[in-house]
Amino acid sequence: MLETKYNHKKVEEKKYEKWLDKGYFLSGDKTKTPFSMVLPPPNVTGKLHLGHAWDVTIQDIIARYKRMDGYDVLWLPGMDHAAIATEAKVVAKLKEEGINKYEIGREGFLKKAWEWKDEYAKNIRNQWAKMGISLDYSKERFTLDEISTKAVNYAFIKMYNDGLIYKGKKIINWDPEAKTALSNEEVIYKNVEGAFYHLKYYIEDSNEYLDVATTRPETLFGDTAVAVNPKDERYNKLIGKNVILPIVNRLIPIIGDEHADMEKGTGCVKITPAHDPNDFEVGNRHDLQRIVIMDESAHMNENALHYKGLDRFEAREKLIEELKEKDLLIEIEKITHSVGHSERTGVMIEPYLSQQWFVKMRPLADAVLANQKTEGKVNFIPERFEKILNNWMNDCYDWCISRQLWWGIRVPAWYKDGEMKVQVESPGEGWVQDEDVLDTWFSSALWPFSTLGWPDNTELYNRYYPTNVLVTAYDIIFFWVARMVFQGLEFTDKIPFNDCLIHGLIRDKDGRKMSKSLGNGIDPMDMIEEYGCDALRFFLTTNSAPGQDLRFDEEKVKSTWNFINKIWNASRFVLINTENLKEYDFKNLTFSDKWILTRLNKTIEEVRKNMDKYEFHNVGSELYSFIWNDFCDAYIEFSKFNMDNISSKSTLLYVLENILKLLHPFMPFVTEELYSNLKIKETESIMISPYPNVKEEFNFDDTINVMEDIRNFITKARTIKKENNIKKDAKYKFESDNSDAYILISNTLKLTEENKIDQNNDDYNELIIDSKSNELQNTLIYYYKESLEDKNKVIEELKKEKEKLENSISRREKLLSNPGYVNNAPSNLVEEEKRKLENEKLTLSEIIKKII
């Protein structure tokens, strides 16, 4: 028999291994309809955080539900090589060991990186196991494995041949720490303290100068013009003249360009085409020279004259000193401005002119936008997230996909004598492969189909693609979701997933983002240790509406634990009382059996409806109130009165069995444990049992209102009894027009035979509790000794109730006499109003009698 308390550690032990051994997570049953999802591959850089725990639990709920409901579920796991992030971590680790990556070379470094990957992949798999998620490990993939590499190479070459990938020299976001280019999405803008340095650019052959303000004075070495707005009357007459570039003393032209904003700063802008994206454009318009003044680690080069070799910030400092000395500095204006930082290394981005590979976005984005207007669009849940996709697709810029790293898929391009060939294999002797690797997201973008063996025409691909649903957080929509959609459309002519279920981000108790720097992060593994995986899962998935952020509140995890303990104990009760039951027998159902079976049907219906809509918080509250309020508080209590009835025992066990199944996707471990203790069950594991369906023969709809009346009457009786201090052994008289109600009420209120009296003895006063409705009429009279004071109190109470009823009745009458309501409102609501009105009138008439 079960222990008296739920012990999550014991319950969650060894079950996962068993499921794995039995092969329950495997896909491939061809007799069933396929259902597929790919797991958003976590980076192999660390451990899973609460956000992952949330994300994987949602998916596992879907997977388990669909599997139980008869689908052949493929939930494909995998991990992401996370080029920059991993390379940065491996470099840091090597540094600790005193190794420089360039010393050991590309091959040596990659060996180390693979070792790192293997170690972290193992950790991640352990954490997946702890979360209880039902992944098909036989299909596990890695973004750098052969299957993925093949797909990436194919995609790259195809896009190159179709003109969708090109190589070009442009200003890109450069990370001087990782020494690589980044895409715009990998740049995070932060507000930092900085300054506007106002510099004197003397006009040629004159004592006058232009006040040119810049936040990055060290870039002046790359200046090839100063721009003013052609409409700016202060300066436009100077267009065509030259200014003397400070320190360098080179002559550079004053040009007229719309880019110079008259309202902003001084109206004069220095133009550095090799170090600023806007200036790059200006440079193109005016055919200006591009002078690169820094090397790849953001140290000044020979173009910066005597500053050569200095770091950019050091150079800035020294340059300012020199400008001051030479009286070329007008002022330093302190400002706070937003500056791009590398998402991974955290260093300030340097806009940098370099040769990179790009994906031409416009045609791909337009295809997505066009597709979202069709029936075959990606269905976002909640819908509003489609706008984020569309906004991003509307104004996007070409995607820089080359990275100057080693950890990644190498660009399949070969060079010899100024010639370039794009292909996988070396074209032959003397050809050298491009040193760059591709952006991680380029491989992730192909994930839903590359994992299934595309571009080959595989059985997996044909059976499971497109996938049914993708689950991820909203912060990843443009990084990943958008890219999968356009690559899916480009290569497979299909959207990669029909539904895209978006959840929010996890915040701490005070609503702040969880981050390392704040130190407010919570390790899901600690929560599992403390409260169990089932409690964590249920908390994560039932405490917010789709798309909303979730505040992590340990108290709520704790109260979920209590809920599980409640289920545990209810199960104990059922198991203890049904030990001898060999098979279900529903021939002799009592009134409360019929009621709970009907309520179970309604619950199944609601739960299924909400499961299909991914509204898990609704499923949660539906199950919570059914289990706790209906099953435990009411039904189990009532069942105690008919323990000799085999049909009642059957009902107890049957309802429990169904509760466990309904809960299983949320709480896989405890439901498996309890299910394994059931005497009657269809399957050896709850995982492979069929998900509950509504059973028409268990619909006894007329029990619902009657039971509601009975329970209300019981509550009312208890309240009045408590308020009036009626003793347990008070004499009473009880009448009911319904024998089921009579039994349930007298048993529950403990109305014993010995306290029952027929006639009022003059010594007693009467306390009448009654309820009148069309379904049920009860009168319970307690006889007791009371003071006059008590009696007046009772009258007061009755008067209050009378007043309440009168208000309610007049409100309902007004409502029902309103033709607008009666004609327009749904008829079942109108009927319900009428019924309640009738019942209230009956009750009121009784109260009036008593007051008189």
Added chain:
RNA sequence: GGAUUCUUAGCUCAGUUGGUUAGAGCACCUGCCUUACAAGCAGGGGGUCACAGGUUCGAGUCCUGUAGAGUCCACCA
């Protein structure tokens, strides 16, 4: 500047296509060790749904405006 979410009980959140006395958990008050569960049971109190208008027979829900909080994108010489 553009987009978007949020404002409901002391706290954290639900509240489906508008349906008329707004729900839950936790916290609070009262009484119970009634053997499935005191991590529980039985009762109870607590909300002019941010504010102001509008549409409607009917608004927490739809529309307009205001205030506050958050997030994303763009710009930031």
